[in-house]
Amino acid sequence: MEKVLGQDINDLDARKQFLLDNADEVVEMSYSKAFDADELAKKKTELAEKSIKINDLNEAIKDYKEEVGLELKPLKEDVKNLLGDIKAKSRIVTEKCYKIVDEDERMACFYNAEGVLVSSRPATKEELSPTIFKEIRKAE
Structure with missing residues (x-):
């Protein structure tokens, strides 16, 4: 699992769009964000x-x-x-995070709009089940 995603994209709006395009789900969650x-x-x-x-x-x-x-x-x-x-040295924030399921590591990873990993957990059976979106992403 990667600690950051899309760091090569300097424009934050473009990075957010990249995360949105590649996320399995967008969820509202609270996490600790460093000052x-x-x-x-x-x-x-x-x-x-x-x-x-x-x-x-x-x-x-x-x-x-x-x-x-x-x-x-x-x-x-x-x-x-x-x-x-x-x-x-941090605060609790609530904002949209992008869940990306890493099937190889069987982990559900949550990234903030900056593309930084804020949370991860073992993926559930439902999250590991194949979907049309995952198949399309694999084909790309």
Whole structure:
């Protein structure tokens, strides 16, 4: 099973069409997609900014603990989420994926619109059954 498909096609629309033309099925699924360097840097910057804000509020809490406590709660939740995002270095996305059944390896492989393998599993008997589309693809 290939880790990526259609990488020689630079145009993303053409690559998506290639995947669509060769997919056994198009399915909507959730998977973990890594942050790019800019997104990760933005999350780290946001974490730093929110951490500074939390520190400032903790100093002021001695005087008006109840008032500041209401403002602090959502910031701590944001920091918790940001730390989880940074730790995972990915996010869960739901988008169309292209299932391609590899009959030789008896695997069902799911590729995103960029042609990157996001999930695979053993193929079911139904998926391994011959179809007219698979026969046409073999003939090409």
